[in-house]
Every structure is written in C-alpha cells, then in structure tokens.
Amino acid sequence: MDKLQGRVWIFDDNVDTDQILPGYAMAEDASKLAAFAMAGSKVADFAKQVQAGDIIVAGKNFGCGSSREQAPVALKSAGVGMIIANSFARIFRRNSINIGLPVMLADVGAKLQNGEVVSVDLETGEIHTATGVLNGQPLSENVLATIRAGGLINRVRQELNISSGRKS
C-alpha cells in the first residue's frame, strides 16, 4: 500500500479550496462530493475525466484557503490516489492525511506531462516515470502510520484500543 501508480494531472500554484470544492457544494451529502471535485478549477470537468488512482501534481501552496475537509474527501472519492506538490497549505495537508489520502512534497510539475503514468513509493519518495526516477520527500513515519491505518480515526481507535466489534 506504500506504492501507488496513476496518471498525472498537472496544476499550478495556489490551487485553493474553492477550486477543489466550491462553496456551493458544501451543502451536499458526503456521498455526492466526488461529482464536484476540482469543479472550480481550470479543469471544470475533472470529476468526469478522472480515473481511479490518478495523481494530482501541483505547484506551491496546494489547498490554500478553507478548512473544509470536504475538499480532500471530494478528491479521494473521485478516485485521486495521491497529491504531489511543491508545498501544501497546512490544514489541507493535515485533512488529507487524516482521511488517508497521501500527500507528498516534490518539485516535479515541470518534469512531468499531463496524462503520463508514474509510480510513486511513499516510503522512499521515488517517483518512477517511463524514462527515469524523480525524487520527492519520503512520508514521515508518523504520517505513514496514519495513512496505513486508513486515516486518523482508525488510528485513534487503535490507540484507544477500541475494537471494531468484529471477531477476527
């Protein structure tokens, strides 16, 4: 689960939360959010085009603005496998990790093409393309632990020794 593969979608700097999930979609039920993923961005029909496992590659300050967790939830439920960016806005990054959506720091937007397939190793930070290897920042142990648990709530439950109620 620490290795992901998908098609690349390139975005610019400062992609804000209104681009990722517009305010008008905030009244929608969680199950409907996928349809609004990136609806306010330059790729307004992203939700229709995205395929499971696709990877967003962006510039600096991705996810700036609102604390709306619905933003990373919309991306994850639309099928986005992970996000790579030069930098992330703090709350967005934390929300993504909390819901189990991997986010990685790497300055690779200019070195990748829209639609090309890459595979990413979250543990080493290596981004494998058809022609070579690019380097991102490996995810920290703390972040990996939350991602592997499937998000913060699962991790808190584990820490509090709350069983799922099912016998294994």
Added chain:
Amino acid sequence: MGMTMTEKILAAHAGCEKVEPGQLIRAKTDFLLANDITGPQAIPEFEKIGRPVFDPDKIALIPDHFVPNKDIKSAEQAKALREFARKHKITHYVEAGRMGIEHVLLPEMGWVRPGEVIIGADSHTCTYGAIGAFATGVGGTDLGAAMATGDTWFKVPSSIKVVLTGALPEWVCGKDVILSLIGKIGVDGARYQALEFTGPGVANLSMTDRFTISNMAIEAGAKNGIFPVDEKTVEYLKARTNHPYTVYTADADAVYEREIHIDLGKLSPVVALPHLPENVKPVAELPEIKIDQVVIGSCTNGRIDDLEQAAKIIAGRKIHPDVRAIIIPGTQEVYMEAMKQGYIAQFIAAGAIVSTPTCGPCLGGYMGILAAGERCVSTTNRNFRGRMGHVDSEVYLAGPAVAAASAILGRIAEPKEVLA
C-alpha cells in the same frame, strides 16, 4: 533561549517545560468549535470513535454558514448539528435568531480567553489570536477526534515577529494592515508559521482591528496570528467573562524565524484584487473599476466598529443605482447595537440590504451570489476564483470604509472621495 507566545502556550498545554519549532506535541484543547457545514462532517468521524464528548461545556456548535437554512440540504445539515448538540447536551449551541457568525460571537460571549488552545473546524478560527489565545483551524476529522479526546497533535510552528509602530491614519483600518502584510509576504508567506504581532503600534489598534488582523492570518498561510494581552484586551474581556485566564508573554530572547516591520502611520486604504488575497494595491493607484455589489460583514469585518465606519460614509447618502449593497451584522448583539446607534436606519434609508447574521455570500453560499462578469467589493477574507459565485465573477477585498465609499460611488473608491 526563550520562547515565543505561541511556544509558551503550546508548551503549557503539552505539559512540557519547553517546546521548539518542528516538535510534534500532543496538546490539551480548552475549546472546540464547529459550524453547520463542518460539524455534520465531523460528527460521523466522532461517532466512529464511540466515546462520549470529552466535555460538553467546552464545545461550541454554531449554525452560521447557511442559516437561516438556504435550502433543503442546508436545513438537513443544520438539523444534524442541532440534534447532535441536544443528544450530547452541548452547552454552547446557539440557535438562529440568537446566534452570530462564530468568530464574532465566541469572543463576544466570552467563551474564548487568553492563553487557551482553541481549535475549530473553520479556517478562520485563528481570529482568537487577537485576545492572546493559540487558535487554529482544523478539518472535521481532527475536530471529531478532539471532541472525544480533548486533545490534538500539533507541529510547533516557528514564529514570524511582526513589529507594528505608529498609529493608523483616518479611514485606514485593521483590514488594510493585514492585506498590506499579505501583499508583502504572499499567500504562503507564513505557511505553517505563527504570526506574532508586537511593538508599540499594537496599543494603538482597537480590538476590532486586532480581530480582523488575526482573522486573516490564514490568508498568509499562517497557523495562527497572535497579539499580546494588553489593557485593551483586559478591558474587552472584563465585560464578557469572569473566567480566570493565563496571560503569556514572549520572552525577550525568544527566537523568531524573521522580523517584519510595519509603520501603521504609512498605510493607506488598499484592496486585494482578484483572485488572490496577495494581489494588494492602494485604492489611490487603481484605474476606474465599476462594481455591481458590495458586501459589508463577515467574521473579518462584521463588528460594531466596522458598521460604524460604513455608517459614517453611507449616512445621508444613497447607494449608487447600479450597486446592491448587502450589510450583515456579525451577531445579534452587533445588530441590536447598530440599531440603537441608528446605523441600520441609515443603511436602509440609503437603499442598502440589511441581513440577519450569516456567512452566506462570503463563501458563495447565498445572500448575494455573483453572476458571470459581476464585480463585488467585499469586506470578507477570500477573493479566490468563483469564491462568491460564478467562476467568471470578481471579488475585491477591502475594509468597511472603502466598501461603503465604493457602494456610494459605484466604483472602487476611497472614503475621502465621498466625504470631500
């Protein structure tokens, strides 16, 4: 080596003698907040943990974004928040008609205090830095977890020291201070960092100005934006809470990532042009920009002093025929005070719309959505593409005086152009 204000508050809440930037800590939370659009998302996460709330007196659930309900979906969200509040006997749930915009309401009610650690499922939770608290926005999952555990983890931020000197000229306000700062450092200029405001200029800033400045710390990417506690803070709190609180001051040898100096006396009325809060320009340098709408209100500028500024310009004049001016008092208390002062009558006589407290238009929810090509001067906090409606509409951020002057003249204008 000493500690900054932020480091001291976090150390005290983590049970550590000392913390350093970059350190991962688990800190006790004094107060938690969610609203009608983030609460319903936090609730199922909280319920997955399967524990009771850590303390029903230390959680505020405020329906303010799409309330009074704008449609069936928002009514369902408000209902989910209300039912959760009843089920868990949440003390600080405030119904429409008594409520206000959360970040105006909480300090007004005395529910947040200096030295506290406050997290809210709303990015503008950083507002409470104005009274010397460590306050920051989180997502629904973090809030849901904290509602169960009463704590959360933080990476201790490094601090930027913003040294303020001088005093604001007439018609220049806290909004001009924070927009000028964001214009200088950019929308990620304080990313992951604490903004600590200090210097002799602080004493010359009203609490309203401080709330506005801390409120938009997030627009520079900051984790929090904190002010020292001084006489004005103590005076403000005296009328609102008897609860004891701890005042933390930065050590003289505290370490800052960098220092930024702002002479308040040299600032002028500014606006942030579309589509980023960092696109800041003095109003005096702008070409003629005709507008269709003005919004005065929000968690940034919905306090009584803000409405007073607007009223001084609007009273006895008429809103420009091509402009819809929407004025939204931040809370019922602000609304009532504005009525007593005669501002509401002045706004209505001028041809403005006065609304019950709501976040509505700020995030493109309702009560002033823009059509394609429309322009709005707004005292809110974000001017991202599509923020207030159609992706081809434009939002210009400004303080209440500039917004009011623009409403009168039908173009972006300085107050002195109206008053001349």
